[in-house]
Amino acid sequence: MRRALALCLLALLTVSAGCTSLFGPGEVPDQQLNENATYDDLWEEEAGVYIDVGTDSYRAVYDLGENRTSLDVYGRTGFGLERPLDISGLRYRYQNGTVITPANSSNFTVDQGREELNITVPEPNGSLAFSAPKPGKSFTVPAFIEGVSYEAALPPATDAAVPLLSNVNPSPSATFEEDGRTHIRWDSVSRDVSVRYYLDRDLLIFGSIAGVLTIAGIAGAVYYLRQIRALERRREEVALDVNREE
Known part of the structure; x- marks a missing residue:
């Protein structure tokens, strides 16, 4: 009897502790989505996807194009499984240059599922920006939008030119220096962009x-x-x- 009771209690505790994984993760806090962030220096970049890499996070700007009004974003676990990306400072920029947060529009929403975030924007022809954390001297960005150009600006005083100390995947179309930073460009991306630098x-x-x-x-x-x-x-x-x- 005691053993059966102990097993039931253990099962209850397991379900309670794992309810997030069973029924899906909770929603991203509004405060996190609307927190202060600026992308004024990134909106006008030519690449379809521009990634500004910092010390422990990166900022990304996505040109959504003419027909896209939503974007599914996710990261990957250590086992390669998809998980909702931990984003913050979410912004949408209209074609006329007006920038809004989710708090400014009921049509700018984020729905969190078990494996991804679905971001819906008010209208097409705009740009979407957010910040996300990254580990150490590396980052991986899945190809949320395929077939467009990607560009990543590494932090100042870093590089990815020596193979023993770095890795760039897929192979870049070009690597160049601009304003004291190493830039890596891919003309067209169809899979995850992964960079390890030094x-x-x-x-x-x-x-x-x-x-x-x-x-x-x-x-x-x-x-x-x-x-x-x-x-x-x-x-x-x-x-x-x-x-x-x-």
């Missing part, structure tokens, strides 16, 4: 370590070469002594 000082540290290891390797090779030559000389001396005794 700080400029990381390259100096890596170069210093590589230099020390190279010097140590050369010194070791010289040492062993000298040892081998010394053994060869001793062998020759022993051979001469044997010949003399004979």
Whole structure:
């Protein structure tokens, strides 16, 4: 009886703790969606999707085009499963330049499902912007809109040029410097954009370590070469002594 009661209690606690995963996650707080954010420096960028990468988050602006009035956004778990993206500072910009928050319009809404957020905007021909967190010196942005150009501006004093320290996937169409920042551009994207980059000082540290290891390797090779030559000389001396005794 006690065992059955304990099992029932455990099941109840499990269901209570996991109700979010069973019935779907809660809605994104309005305060989070409407929090202060500015995208004035990003609205006019030419890329269909522009990603401004910061230290622990990024800002993204999406040109929705002529026929799109909604966008499904999601992130990925460590197992590659889709999950609702943790966005904040949501904004919509009309074609005439007017910028609104969800609090400004009943037609600007966010519905959260088990795997994604569905963002509905008042009308097509506008742009959508939001901020999202990212881990460390990397970020991954799913291709919410396919077949358009993407551009990512890395943080100042960072780069993604050395393969051992970085990775850019898919392969970029172009990489260039602008205003002291590395920009990566893809002319057309049909799958997740993933970038791992490094700080400029990381390259100096890596170069210093590589230099020390190279010097140590050369010194070791010289040492062993000298040892081998010394053994060869001793062998020759022993051979001469044997010949003399004979």
